[in-house]
Amino acid sequence: MKRFEYSRANTPEQAATSASATDASFIAGGTNLLDLMKLEIETPIKLVDITRLELEQVETTSDGGLRIGTLVTNSDLAAHPDVIANYPVLSRAILAGATGQLRNKATTGGNFLQRTRCYYFYQTDSPCNKREPGSGCPAINGENRTLAILGTSEACIAQHPSDMAVAMRLLGATVETIKSDGSTRKIAIEDFYCLPKDTPHIETVLETGELITHVVLPAPIKGMHTYDKVRDRASYAFALVSCAAIIDADDKGSLTTVRLAFGGIGTEPWRNEDVEALLTDTDGNNDVITQAADLLLKEAKGSGQNDFKIPLTRRLLKQVIQRALAGEGA
Amino acid sequence: MSTLTLTINQQEYQFDVLDTRTTLLDVCRQHLQITGPKKGCDHGQCGACTMLINGRRVNSCLTLAVMHDGDEITTIEGIGMPETLSELQQAFKDNDAFQCGYCTPGQICSATALIEEVKQQWPSHVTTDLQNPNGLLVQEIAERMSGNICRCSAYPNIIKAISQVLENQPTQQATTSTDHSAQSPTITGIWSPPPSETQLGSPSANNKNNTASSTSGGRS
Numbered sequence: 001m002k003r004f005e006y007s008r009a010n011t012p013e014q015a016a017t018s019a020s021a022t023d024a025s026f027i028a029g030g031t032n033l034l035d036l037m038k039l040e041i042e043t044p045i046k047l048v049d050i051t052r053l054e055l056e057q058v059e060t061t062s063d064g065g066l067r068i069g070t071l072v073t074n075s076d077l078a079a080h081p082d083v084i085a086n087y088p089v090l091s092r093a094i095l096a097g098a099t100g101q102l103r104n105k106a107t108t109g110g111n112f113l114q115r116t117r118c119y120y121f122y123q124t125d126s127p128c129n130k131r132e133p134g135s136g137c138p139a140i141n142g143e144n145r146t147l148a149i150l151g152t153s154e155a156c157i158a159q160h161p162s163d164m165a166v167a168m169r170l171l172g173a174t175v176e177t178i179k180s181d182g183s184t185r186k187i188a189i190e191d192f193y194c195l196p197k198d199t200p201h202i203e204t205v206l207e208t209g210e211l212i213t214h215v216v217l218p219a220p221i222k223g224m225h226t227y228d229k230v231r232d233r234a235s236y237a238f239a240l241v242s243c244a245a246i247i248d249a250d251d252k253g254s255l256t257t258v259r260l261a262f263g264g265i266g267t268e269p270w271r272n273e274d275v276e277a278l279l280t281d282t283d284g285n286n287d288v289i290t291q292a293a294d295l296l297l298k299e300a301k302g303s304g305q306n307d308f309k310i311p312l313t314r315r316l317l318k319q320v321i322q323r324a325l326a327g328e329g330a
Numbered sequence: 331m332s333t334l335t336l337t338i339n340q341q342e343y344q345f346d347v348l349d350t351r352t353t354l355l356d357v358c359r360q361h362l363q364i365t366g367p368k369k370g371c372d373h374g375q376c377g378a379c380t381m382l383i384n385g386r387r388v389n390s391c392l393t394l395a396v397m398h399d400g401d402e403i404t405t406i407e408g409i410g411m412p413e414t415l416s417e418l419q420q421a422f423k424d425n426d427a428f429q430c431g432y433c434t435p436g437q438i439c440s441a442t443a444l445i446e447e448v449k450q451q452w453p454s455h456v457t458t459d460l461q462n463p464n465g466l467l468v469q470e471i472a473e474r475m476s477g478n479i480c481r482c483s484a485y486p487n488i489i490k491a492i493s494q495v496l497e498n499q500p501t502q503q504a505t506t507s508t509d510h511s512a513q514s515p516t517i518t519g520i521w522s523p524p525p526s527e528t529q530l531g532s533p534s535a536n537n538k539n540n541t542a543s544s545t546s547g548g549r550s
Binding site: 001003004005006027030031034035038047049051075078079084085086088091092095096098099100101102104105220221222223224225234235236248 | 349350351353372373374377380386387388389392393394396397440443444447450451452453454455457460461472473474475476477516517518
């Protein structure tokens with residue numbers, strides 16, 4: 001690990017100011033950052049410890065939503081009574097990721113910012129456009145079984161690893177931040193991540209020194225909340241394909257609410273509202289599900305080993321819709 | 331930096347000069363000769379380094395010592411020594427829940443926290459009803475212990491040891507969180523993700539009355 005200067009922030013403003021230098025980094029749970037620092041993939045010269053900030057609360061907002069402090073751990077968020085009762089898809093998604101030990105450390109803000117698990121990103125003797133811009137992408141013609149099929153570019157096909165962020169995308173979360181000049185802003189989750197294009201090292205719209213302070217969820221959405229995760233082992237593995245869903249149907253079997261977000265297949269948490277619109281007000285028959293899957297995967301591009309994710313996503317979509325319509329599990 | 335004080339197993343240790351890069355695991359093993367916690371992978375993947383910080387289990391290889399002044403840190407030595415074994419340590423012995431023993435300190439620290447999490451009604455990935463998890467189920471224990479790898483594959487007996495202690499706990503299904511926040515009747519979060527007994531390959535004597543339904547294979 002490279003040497004770094006360590007300081008502890010007492011206020012969000014102080015944290016953002018302290019981290020305004022390039023190569024400074026915030027640290028909270030640190031479970032991904034320290035892993036990457038040991039491998040010298042991340043080499044901050046300055047670490048600003050934000051764990052003592054008063055950002056550990058979950059509050060109800062005036063419109064019936066939730067405002068989650070960035071330091072709320074994944075464990076606490078998944079077990080929070082309001083999340084379990086009104087946003088069970090978020091609990092499910094968080095619990096599908098990592099382990100008890102990691103969820104105890106991992107924070108809400110940090111989970112949004114975890115880096116890809118593309119093998120080449122981790123392998124420092126290999127080129128990687130995300131780790132070393134311009135060096136090339138061996139994954140496109142290499143080991144790419146776990147990598148993305150949507151949102152990819154010539155420069156990068158790395159998948160976004162988070163389960164939590166998929167549920168946040170589904171729920172339409174808003175990220176609140178403070179910048180190093182003291183100003184604050186709200187970023188809708190759909191605007192938060194950047195597609196790789198020719199700059200895969202830029203993953204979010206956050207500026208240098210900009211600190212996530214809260215994540216706001218809008219009022220709950222009624223329906224059946226589910227999170228399905230297909231992976232290589234039953235626990236503690238990243239998604240090959242995952243699907244967060246909120247589905248509701250009327251008593252005639254017509255879909256009144258369809259919200260879907262996918263993990264494991266995109267370079268960012270993936271939601272396509274046209275797919276949801278196509279399914280809404282239908283009876284979710286095989287033909288319409290096929291059309292929806294066609295639309296979802298229209299731009300999908302396999303790179304060889306990960307071609308299987310295309311039919312796997314189709315099957316998962318079908319299962320999620322049909323299971324909800326059958327009322328199974330309710 | 332100024333003096334750092336770490337509280338480990340209820341004893342205070344002061345450091346005037348400590349490289350900021352030092353992990354909590356390395357402080358214990360290299361600086362304090364508290365060698366119960368083991369270094370397996372040093373990347374948070376194996377769980378051999380598991381300790382409790384303020385009662386919660388964490389991977390001590392993935393946290394910096396400088397971040398933990400004022401926290402209450404417990405290693406396997408603080409859970410029990412040979413003459414003062416905790417109930418769980420005794421259960422590991424009784425059930426032959428290890429072979430080489432390298433992962434065992436981490437397994438026991440992890441399971442000690444697991445018992446507390448079950449008492450607090452924390453759900454897990456395999457919980458059918460998020461508001462009423464049944465932490466006694468074998469699939470629940472397996473899922474909740476997935477952050478601790480055992481190279482000797484003593485898993486069946488590790489689960490037996492944990493089950494034995496869980497079953498001896500005072501009633502844990504007594505209270506639910508429903509008094510805090512009732513589930514809206516229009517939002518359903520109950521479904522059936524748990525893997526089947528067959529998938530787990532471990533018969534359980536403790537769950538014959540459970541109702542957790544299993545899914546067809548392939549989904550986890």
